[in-house]
Amino acid sequence: MINPSTRGFFTSPGERRIRDHPVISRPHSKDEKGSVYPGVGFITVPELSWQYFDEVSEVVEIGQRVTCSVLCCDTAQGEARISLRALQPDPFQEFADAAREGHEFCGTVTKLVPFGAFVRIMEGIEGLVPLDELVSMPVETPEQVVQIGDRVKVTIISLDRDARRLLLALMTSGRRTAGSGTDASAPTSPKT
Template identity: 55%
Template sequence: MSWHRFDKASDIVQIGQRVSCEFLGFHTSNGEARLSLKAMQPDPFTVFADSVREGQVLCGRVTKLVPFGAFVELADGVEGLVHLRDLTEVPVETPEEGVRVGGELLVVVLEVDREHRRLALARHQVLSDFW
């Protein structure tokens, strides 16, 4: 439905709303057509990847904490992962020890993986460069 995160379909479309979408296929077993709104929109990851380079320092917002690190939104619909080992100068066991959801973070782009649509980021290298 969308390149962006959403909680429920009504965040994207409303009942009765006219939309343009791409036809993906037809299920003969249940008579349903598969359609995609997402296919009609530019991929924000590709647009972002075209404008960023490895080693570039960016500011982002922490959107989610997971046991192995923190996801940071760098552009609308584009998030990257700061692995736990790259989150702070001093090793931590949980991401909550270094950042909080909603917090702003300076990160450096370590890798742009276009094939898997992933960004690897680090925070501790940014801190090292400034201190």
Template identity: 55%
Template sequence: MSAAENPALWAFLEQLRAGQRLAGTVASIESFGVFVALDEGPDHPVFPGVGFITFPELSWRRFEEASEVVEVGQRVYCEFLQFDTWNGEARLSLRATRPDPILRFFDGTAVGQRLTGQVTKVLPFGVFVQVAEGIEGLVRLPGLSSDPTKPAEDVVRVGEEITVVVTDIDRERHRLSLSLRATT
């Protein structure tokens, strides 16, 4: 029996509204997301829970495994995002119930400000620098060296601590642009 053929489930999901807070218990952690058995919801005829949280909606911080954020049997309070009519489930967000750390960081940061951080990744187009707990910014190649053809790995190394200057803060896209050149 599919979710679409379950009138109690369908009626429950249709009455939910975006932004509504829901409570439940983590029923299963899968390689594609987390199922939540909702307190107020009926059982799902196919999945271990009526609620589902995709990995990006689990946490503001980066993680490798969902088990770093939640565990089976844990009580969670989530925000309802949308009714997934294909799977007959409530798409949920755990991170929406917590303050966004990058926006709080941006509130205390200004363009032109110097920051010290650790290089976390060196890529062909630039480097990522962690400037606060869970907050990374990007130094693009032109901001690394006066020689734009010089590979990033010839300028800095992963783990190296460097001083950078904030060149742009994009609150909407959650992006922090940095420059190493502006510090010299």
């Protein structure tokens, strides 16, 4: 059963509907040796999936049986913290194996924030284009340059594997990309 002290974490209608019901009724958890332990556990929202989602119900359903990895057990409190995403490969790490600074990608603008725009360059891989990397002229908001859903060409300016952060620069004709020293109109071949 979901711990009642977590009620403040649930904000969307789907999460409010789920909060009073067990999200995971009887998960099967595996330890490092592959042993299976049937039981009840709690999965925090970040441990559900590597992918971005708006509703918990996009990942799990009420009463669904799942196989998870045990993160920790508190026998005094009778709680088990478990993870679905621990059993899935991290798409960012796979991406980081092949991607390097200067590689170019076409992507879709997914979110605008006061300090820049997020661009999805592959399924499960999004990076931030900081406001000062959107155009060479200063702008106050990202809406002055791009809109959600726009297809854009970007280049990697920084990739931090440990923090799982990807910084991108928007490429426009004739603009030099940050860190690459090449003209954005010059063709390069990304290794993805």
